[in-house]
Structure formats: structure tokens, C-alpha cells
Amino acid sequence: MLALEGVSREFANGAGVRDVSLTVPAGQIVALIGLNGAGKTTLMRLALGMLRPRAGGVHLVGEPLPGLPAARWREVGALIEVPLAYPELTARENVRIVSLLRGLPANRIDSVLHYWGLDPVADRRFRHLSLGNRQRVGLATALGHDPRLIVLDEPSIALDPASVIVLRETLRQRAAAGAAVLVSSHHLDEVARIADRIVVMNAGRLIGELDPAAADLERVFFQRVLADDERRGAEPAPAPSAGGQQPGAQPGAQEEP
Amino acid sequence: MVVQESCDRAGGVVIAAARVEALKLTRSLVGLVATAAIIGGTLVLVWGITAALRSGNEEVIAQMGPNAALDWPGLLAIGTQIIAAGGMVGFGVVLTWILGREFTDGTITGLFALPVSRGLIAGAKMGVYAVWVLGVSLALTAGLGLLGAVLGYGAPTPDTWAGLGRLLGLGVLTGAVAVPVAWVATVARSVLAGVGATVGLVVMAQVGVVAGAAGWFPLAAPAMWALDPAHVTGAQLALVMVIPAVFVPLTWISWQRVELDR
Numbered sequence: 001m002l003a004l005e006g007v008s009r010e011f012a013n014g015a016g017v018r019d020v021s022l023t024v025p026a027g028q029i030v031a032l033i034g035l036n037g038a039g040k041t042t043l044m045r046l047a048l049g050m051l052r053p054r055a056g057g058v059h060l061v062g063e064p065l066p067g068l069p070a071a072r073w074r075e076v077g078a079l080i081e082v083p084l085a086y087p088e089l090t091a092r093e094n095v096r097i098v099s100l101l102r103g104l105p106a107n108r109i110d111s112v113l114h115y116w117g118l119d120p121v122a123d124r125r126f127r128h129l130s131l132g133n134r135q136r137v138g139l140a141t142a143l144g145h146d147p148r149l150i151v152l153d154e155p156s157i158a159l160d161p162a163s164v165i166v167l168r169e170t171l172r173q174r175a176a177a178g179a180a181v182l183v184s185s186h187h188l189d190e191v192a193r194i195a196d197r198i199v200v201m202n203a204g205r206l207i208g209e210l211d212p213a214a215a216d217l218e219r220v221f222f223q224r225v226l227a228d229d230e231r232r233g234a235e236p237a238p239a240p241s242a243g244g245q246q247p248g249a250q251p252g253a254q255e256e257p
Numbered sequence: 258m259v260v261q262e263s264c265d266r267a268g269g270v271v272i273a274a275a276r277v278e279a280l281k282l283t284r285s286l287v288g289l290v291a292t293a294a295i296i297g298g299t300l301v302l303v304w305g306i307t308a309a310l311r312s313g314n315e316e317v318i319a320q321m322g323p324n325a326a327l328d329w330p331g332l333l334a335i336g337t338q339i340i341a342a343g344g345m346v347g348f349g350v351v352l353t354w355i356l357g358r359e360f361t362d363g364t365i366t367g368l369f370a371l372p373v374s375r376g377l378i379a380g381a382k383m384g385v386y387a388v389w390v391l392g393v394s395l396a397l398t399a400g401l402g403l404l405g406a407v408l409g410y411g412a413p414t415p416d417t418w419a420g421l422g423r424l425l426g427l428g429v430l431t432g433a434v435a436v437p438v439a440w441v442a443t444v445a446r447s448v449l450a451g452v453g454a455t456v457g458l459v460v461m462a463q464v465g466v467v468a469g470a471a472g473w474f475p476l477a478a479p480a481m482w483a484l485d486p487a488h489v490t491g492a493q494l495a496l497v498m499v500i501p502a503v504f505v506p507l508t509w510i511s512w513q514r515v516e517l518d519r
Contacts, residue, residue: 011518050369050517070270074372084367088285097277101373103269141367151370 001026001149001180006056007046010204017042017204019056026148029171029181031191031212034201035225040184041081043201044153047182048078061149074102077147079155083138087127091118091137094126098141112144116166131158143170150174150181156190168194188217202228274373274381278355282385287354295347295393299339300400306335307408329410333420334484336401340427341480344397345459348390349435353451355382356508357442365446366517376513383439383505387432394428423483430479430494434458436501440508446519475500 002024010016017039024030032040045051047058049065058065061075085094095109113122116136121129126137135158143150150171156164171181171194185191191198198210200221207228210217282288309317310325318325324334356379359365368375398421413421435458442451458476465474471481472489475497482489
């Protein structure tokens with residue numbers, strides 16, 4: 001459903017992702033975890049075409065991303081950083097405009113608002129909503145059309161415990177219905193409850209997976225990240241070359257002169 | 258059958274995008290304030306200058322020169338000068354907000370995972386802008402017509418109707434020459450950059466007039482034509498449309514290819 005193959009995209013400041021390969025098959029919830037700046041959001045932006053990779057490729061709902069027909073985006077639901085919601089519109093109007101753009105029937109709007117507990121604030125302007133309600137509007141616009149591929153960046157930010165449970169159940173139900181889910185989070189304990197796989201990201205690379213059922217996940221996670229940092233720190237810096245280094249190539253992997 | 262369905266679907270997407278953009282503009286404070294400021298501000302200014310002329314204010318009479326007349330031609334000349342400068346500022350600010358706000362507010366991220374291409378969304382934005390410019394220009398023209406009647410200038414002559422028609426054309430053409438700000442706001446991903454470009458357009462139009470290139474200078478040609486149609490040829494006026502013909506596709510392409518790399 002979502003496949004990144006050898007994807008690299010680096011920025012001038014050295015941040016970015018390098019040689020990332022990741023598959024999120026139908027019916028699976030994959031959690032992406034990492035420290036701040038690990039490259040999670042960049043990876044998700046690459047997965048959704050917000051950034052174009054300098055190397056590698058992305059397949060979305062079975063098709064290569066650059067040529068994905070516009071209509072196929074109807075199968076995708078995403079929330080990256082900022083909800084698709086406008087301050088001058090009410091919660092109801094925000095759900096309505098996204099439904100319009102996706103070609104959904106108007107009679108679905110009330111049920112989506114109800115599902116996300118937005119009935120009491122449905123006719124309040126988005127700018128006057130609490131942070132938690134804004135995030136719920138964002139989730140309603142991202143997931144209200146029952147997408148087959150879901151990509152969420154830190155979706156539980158600002159949500160109250162009840163909304164976190166609704167989100168968790170929604171993702172489980174969508175995955176059970178065959179949807180592929182990629183979700184990033186800082187909260188290991190939270191993603192461990194729903195994820196089929198936990199993928200660890202550090203310094204722009206995927207450095208392994210964690211077993212969601214394993215004990216003391218946080219300790220294992222930090223050990224992995226620390227070991228990766230130490231390994232990278234111990235490696236010699238890559239020598240500059242006129243031809244440049246291949247994206248994703250490991251530092252220190254050059255041939256001896 | 259399949260082709261027909263595809264066309265229906267494509268038409269539905271275009272209409273949906275236009276409805277969404279129209280709702281955003283009509284519900285926004287920027288849209289409401291700008292509409293009121295352009296229409297109300299112009300009419301109040303025209304009325305104020307007319308009142309100053311009536312009271313014999315020598316400074317205003319000197320500034321208005323040959324247009325300091327209390328009749329239809331005088332009223333239309335005052336209206337033309339205000340719309341030429343104020344209209345470009347108002348239209349430019351609204352257009353730059355329509356496109357640039359998606360970057361400033363961060364909502365551009367949500368416009369990626371939609372079954373509507375970003376180029377089409379940009380097209381819908383510029384389509385809604387064009388309809389809004391036409392509506393504002395119609396309201397301005399009707400308002401100036403009413404103001405003339407209230408001021409007791411009598412029934413409009415054929416020349417007066419022609420002058421009112423040119424005012425409507427001036428509004429529409431001023432909206433057209435403001436289109437480059439859409440591209441600037443997109444490339445810079447900033448509302449402020451678009452506002453700066455709007456100010457730049459106004460300055461360039463003034464410099465063009467002072468330099469004497471008004472007729473062949475698309476930014477100034479609409480106002481020159483509205484004031485004195487004999488001094489602007491059809492070719493010079495047609496040249497004005499080169500600006501939107503270049504910058505609408507440029508903006509469309511920029512939206513289609515935009516990356517969130519900043």
C-alpha cells in the first residue's frame with residue numbers, strides 16, 4: 001500500500017533522510033518512532049509527495065508517486081503537522097469543504113462530527129476552538145472518508161485521553177478493514193498498544209525495529225539510538241570527493257587509496 | 258460512456274474546488290474588509306473630493322487640474338484615479354492572501370493528500386478572485402453612478418454611460434494586472450512578499466506614467482484608457498492581458514510543483 005525504496009533527501013543543513021526503505025502493507029499499523037529531528041516528518045512528507053526524493057522512489061496505493069492519478073488520492077488520509085482546517089470556517093464547514101473536495105455525500109458530515117465528539121462545537125469557528133478540538137477537526141478531515149492508506153504525524157498531540165482512545169480504536173478498525181497505517185509518535189507506550197511493527201528512526205535512517213509486545217520498550221529504544229549514535233560517532237567522517245557521495249552510502253565506506 | 262463519466266468527475270472537482278475557495282473568501286475577514294474598503298473607501302473619497310471642490314478648496318482644485326469639475330466627467334475622472342491606485346492595492350492584497358495564506362497558515366500540507374491537484378486548487382483560487390474582481394468592479398461602477406445621481410448631475414448621457422463602462426473595464430483590468438502577486442506569494446510562500454509585490458506594481462505603474470510610456474506600459478494603460486480612450490490603442494489595451502496570460506499559468510505550475518522544503 002505504501003512503499004519507500006532507497007529514498008534519500010538531504011537538506012543544506014545536513015538534516016534529512018538517507019537510503020530509507022520501508023513498506024506498510026494493507027491491514028498493518030506501522031509506528032515510526034524517533035527523537036526530535038530524527039527525520040520522521042521528512043519521511044512522511046516524502047511518502048506523500050510533499051518532498052521529492054533525490055534518490056529512490058515511492059509507491060502509493062500500488063502506483064509510483066509522481067504519476068499517481070489525482071483521483072487515487074481519495075484513498076489516502078493524512079495529517080502532517082497542521083490540520084486542513086481554516087480559522088474563518090466553523091468545524092462543520094471545515095469538514096464539509098474537505099468532503100466536497102473528496103466528492104463525499106453531504107449527509108456524511110454530521111456522522112463524522114458526531115464520531116469525533118465535535119457536536120457541541122460544530123458551529124463554532126475553528127479559530128475559537130481549543131487545541132484538542134482543533135486536532136479532532138484535523139483528524140475528522142483526515143479520516144472521515146475511511147481511507148485505505150493513513151499517514152499521521154504525531155496525531156495524539158493535544159488530544160484528551162478520551163480522544164486518544166477514539167483515535168486508537170479508529171486506527172485499529174481501519175487496519176482490520178484492510179487499511180495500511182503509518183503513524184509517528186514520541187510515545188512508545190501509546191504506539192505499542194496498536195502497532196503491528198515499531199520502526200526506529202535516528203539521524204535520518206531507519207535503524208531497526210522493536211517488538212511491540214516486548215517489555216521495557218523505552219529502555220530498548222534508547223539503547224538502540226545510543227548504540228547508533230556511538231557507531232556513527234566512531235566512524236570517520238567521509239572524505240570530500242568531487243563526484244559527491246552516493247545518497248545513503250555509509251560514512252567511512254570509501255575504498256582505501 | 259467512460260469519457261463522459263471522467264468529464265463529469267473532472268467538472269465536479271473543478272466546481273467543488275471553486276465552491277471551497279469562494280466559501281473561504283466570503284467568510285474571511287480579509288475578504289470582507291477589502292471589499293468594503295475598496296467599494297466604500299472609493300465612494301467616500303470621491304464624495305469627499307467632490308465636497309471639497311464644491312466648497313471652493315483651492316488646494317484640491319489645483320490638484321485635480323482640468324478634472325476639477327462638478328459634473329459627470331469630473332466625477333468619473335476622480336473615480337478613475339482612485340480606482341487605478343487604490344484598486345490595485347486592494348486587489349493585490351486580496352489575491353496575495355488567497356494564495357499565500359495556505360503557506361503562512363501551514364494548511365498547504367493538507368492540500369497534498371486530496372483528489373484535487375494543487376494546480377487545480379490554484380486555478381480555482383484565481384477563478385474565484387476573477388469573479389470577486391468583477392463583482393467589486395460592478396459594485397463600484399453602480400455606486401459611482403448612484404453618487405452622480407445623488408449629487409444632482411442629471412440623467413447620464415451616452416458619454417457618461419461610456420465613461421461608466423470604462424470604469425468597469427478599469428476595475429477588471431486593474432484586477433488582471435495585479436495577478437503577478439499570486440506568483441510572487443507562491444514562490445516566496447509568503448503573504449508579506451505578495452503585499453510587497455503589490456506595492457511594487459503600484460510604484461512601477463506611477464513611474465511608467467511619469468516616464469511617458471503609459472500607453473505601452475500594461476500596468477498604467479488601463480487608467481490612461483479610462484481617463485482618455487483616444488490616447489490608448491486597442492493593441493496597447495490588449496497588451497494588458499499578457500500579464501495574466503503569463504502569470505496565471507506560472508502560478509498554476511508553481512503550485513503543481515511546489516515542495517515543502519522550507
